Amino acid sequence: xxxxxxxxxxxxxxxxxxxxxxxxxxxxxxxxxLPLAVEKAKAGYNVIGFDVQEEKVYxxxxxxxxxxxxxPADLEELVKSGKLKATSDYSFIQHVDALAICVPxxxxxxxxxxxKYVESSAKAIAENFTKxxxxxxxxxxxxxxxxxxxxxxxxxxxxxxxxxxxLAYSPERVDPGNKDFNTKNTPKVVGGxxxxxxxxxxxxxxxxxEGDVHEVSSPAxxxxxxxxxxxxxxxxxxxxxxxxxxxxxxxxxxWEVIDAAATKxxxxxxxYPGPGLGGHCIPIDPWxxxxxxxxxxxxxxxxxxxxxxxxxxxDFVVQRCMxxxxxxxxxxxxxxxxxxxxxxxxDIDDYRESPVLPILDKLTQFGADWAVVxxxxxxxxLSGQMHKTKNLDREILEQADLTVLATNHSGYDYNIIGxxxxxxxxxxxxxxxxxxxxxxx
Numbered sequence: 001x002x003x004x005x006x007x008x009x010x011x012x013x014x015x016x017x018x019x020x021x022x023x024x025x026x027x028x029x030x031x032x033x034l035p036l037a038v039e040k041a042k043a044g045y046n047v048i049g050f051d052v053q054e055e056k057v058y059x060x061x062x063x064x065x066x067x068x069x070x071x072p073a074d075l076e077e078l079v080k081s082g083k084l085k086a087t088s089d090y091s092f093i094q095h096v097d098a099l100a101i102c103v104p105x106x107x108x109x110x111x112x113x114x115x116k117y118v119e120s121s122a123k124a125i126a127e128n129f130t131k132x133x134x135x136x137x138x139x140x141x142x143x144x145x146x147x148x149x150x151x152x153x154x155x156x157x158x159x160x161x162x163x164x165x166x167l168a169y170s171p172e173r174v175d176p177g178n179k180d181f182n183t184k185n186t187p188k189v190v191g192g193x194x195x196x197x198x199x200x201x202x203x204x205x206x207x208x209x210e211g212d213v214h215e216v217s218s219p220a221x222x223x224x225x226x227x228x229x230x231x232x233x234x235x236x237x238x239x240x241x242x243x244x245x246x247x248x249x250x251x252x253x254x255w256e257v258i259d260a261a262a263t264k265x266x267x268x269x270x271x272y273p274g275p276g277l278g279g280h281c282i283p284i285d286p287w288x289x290x291x292x293x294x295x296x297x298x299x300x301x302x303x304x305x306x307x308x309x310x311x312x313x314x315d316f317v318v319q320r321c322m323x324x325x326x327x328x329x330x331x332x333x334x335x336x337x338x339x340x341x342x343x344x345x346x347d348i349d350d351y352r353e354s355p356v357l358p359i360l361d362k363l364t365q366f367g368a369d370w371a372v373v374x375x376x377x378x379x380x381x382l383s384g385q386m387h388k389t390k391n392l393d394r395e396i397l398e399q400a401d402l403t404v405l406a407t408n409h410s411g412y413d414y415n416i417i418g419x420x421x422x423x424x425x426x427x428x429x430x431x432x433x434x435x436x437x438x439x440x441x
Contacts (some may be wrong), residue, residue, distance in 0.1 A: 002196045007163060009132040012234040016097055016204045020044035024204075025096035027121050029056045029086060029376025031280070033102035034067045035183040038074055043208040047167065048096055050124075051088040060086035065254055068348055069174065069182055084244070093128035097203055098136070101125075101150075102172065105139045111287045113142055115149060122153040132168040133160060134200050136190075136218075136242040140226055140281065142288040145169075146219035151193060162194030168201035169219035171314020174261060176279070177348040178346040191222035206385070213403040231303055232432060236271040238306035241313050244273035244441055248320075253440065255429040275406050276313035278344020283310065283353045294359040314358040314397035317365065317427060317441070321402055324423055324439050330401050333367035338400035340417070342374045342389065346428075349376040356406045369394065375411040395422045405430055 006014070014373075016022035022045060029051040041047040056121055059066055063076035070238060078084040093099065103117035107431035118139055125135060128373055135154065137146050142242040146169040151161050161167050170190045180331055188205045192198030198215050205213045216222050233317045239257065254273060262270040277283040286307060322332050344354040351357070363370050373392045380387055388398055391393070392412060397403060397420040405417075405426045414432035417424065424433055427441045 004199055006196050006199065010166065010196045010200055011165070011166065013097060013132055013134060013200055014203050017200070022097035022204075022208065023094060023095060023363075025050060025099040026102035027051075027099060027101045027125070028059060028139075029053075029068075030102065030104070030177060031067055031340045032174050033100070034060070034075075034238070034351070035069050035174065036100060036102060036138070036172075037084060038070050039080045039183050040110075041207050043067040043242050044075065045083070047061060047078075047084045048092055050088070050090055051085065051086060053121075054088055057086040057088050060084070065299065068176060068350075079150055082143070089091050090124040091128050093125055094130055096133070097202075098134035099125060101135070101139060102136045103139055105284075105285055106143050106280075107284055112291050113288050115141070116144070117335065118145065118149060120154075122150050126157050127154050129154070129157075130163065132163050133300045134168070134197075134204065136168045136170050136201050136204075138170055139174045140230075140285055140288070141223060142292040143220045143223040143227070144168045144292065145223060147193065158189060158273070160191075164193075166192065166197040166409065167219075168197050169222045170205065171222055172203060173226075173229075176350050177345060181419075183209075185210045188213045189216060189225055190214070191219045193219060222273055224289075227285050230281050231289060233284050234286050234310065235302060235306040236269070237273075237277065238309040240271045240273045241316075242309050245316060248441070258373070270423070274313065274355070275317045275359060277310045278354040278356075279350065280352050285308075289388055314355050314362060317355075317404070317406075317425070318362045320406065320425055320439070320441060321363070321368075322329035322366075324425055324431075325402055328423060334361075335368045335401040336399055337363055337368050337370040338396060338403045338421075339370055340374070340392070340403060340405045340412060341409055342372050342377050342380050343407050343409070345395070346408050347376065347410050351377055351380050359404075359406065371400075373412075374407065375409055392416065397421045405433070 022039045024045045024047045026033045029049045037047050037049045063079040063331045065072040066111050103121050106114045108331055109113045159165050173186045190202045192201055202213050203273045205393050244254040258270050261268050286303045290303055293300050325332055325335055342351045342356045372389045374389045378388055402423045403421040408428040408430045418433050423437045425439050
């Protein structure tokens with residue numbers, strides 16, 4: 001690798017990072033930011049978490065965990081020892097040596113990136129940061145964000161990127177509920193605005209993480225690779241969903257087909273159908289790319305088609321509900337539907353972008369009554385209203401005309417479900433259920 005010439009600010013910051021004498025800031029204490037702040041504090045740094053939500057600040061400062069991938073005892077100990085604290089006062093940015101931006105990057109109603117949280121974070125940093133600071137954007141976004149949005153805001157202070165401060169992009173790779181890979185051991189990709197920016201940012205991550213740190217030539221490469229990761233999954237899940245629809249029409253069990261294909265030791269990777277996509281990555285990230293592609297007069301046809309297929313799966317689930325109820329001589333209108341799970345995936349409490357939400361909306365539109373059971377989610381917001389989840393018992397199962405397994409949580413008592421549900425639609429191929437009243441997606 002070509003030798004990099006570092007100025008005195010870069011050398012000083014690298015020394016602080018390597019000796020753990022640097023103070024690290026994390027902007028945004030959500031599903032990405034809090035686990036990252038905890039890992040940095042566990043690595044020996046003093047960490048300050050910044051968030052505009054006072055409730056999160058209060059919880060962190062009192063050692064109260066609210067993210068599933070954080071071990072509560074770790075958070076409590078780090079707060080007690082003074083290694084980690086939180087604040088909504090962004091003037092404390094002047095006291096940190098390195099910052100990670102981990103704020104939401106949602107889509108608007110037109111599936112275009114809403115960058116207001118990134119923009120406000122950049123402005124807050126510009127108003128408070130000092131010479132020699134490292135700033136790393138971790139929020140998933142379109143290629144060009146770091147250079148086109150963050151850099152100009154920071155350089156408007158008169159400081160020069162790569163000389164007076166250091167700027168890089170390193171995409172978060174958080175998979176909520178994954179028992180094997182977490183923030184600590186998942187490899188990191190880092191791309192800086194200059195070689196010295198990359199070097200400084202990579203030094204920070206290598207001092208914290210057990211996973212490899214892969215350096216790339218620019219922030220745009222790192223931004224694009226994150227979109228490739230999740231677009232790859234989005235497209236392959238769309239293929240699995242389309243196969244599920246076709247197999248249903250042909251009377252073939254799509255899960256048996258996938259299991260058979262997966263016996264091939266090369267050239268095939270199994271993806272599975274379901275009620276739709278959820279979470280803040282796979283359903284969202286590909287649309288950043290389709291939006292950015294229009295700037296270059298290119299239409300991402302395959303990506304958009306995959307999005308349409310995945311977005312249509314809640315409709316397919318409701319259609320299957322109609323078909324099953326019809327076989328039982330019951331209309332969907334006026335039927336009692338019990339939905340098991342509102343979280344977007346197994347054994348987590350995150351229901352962001354959950355496909356269950358549009359399913360519930362459509363059930364309401366067709367005049368069905370519904371209730372939701374989810375051991376990980378006490379309440380959820382749907383169409384601006386909060387709804388409480390129910391407990392799973394014999395009574396609620398017997399009252400339902402149809403039970404829909406939308407999220408296959410491990411905590412469900414599948415024996416009770418199988419014994420007392422009048423009819424079951426399984427959208428996840430749970431393998432714990434069967435019988436004449438059991439129907440697959």
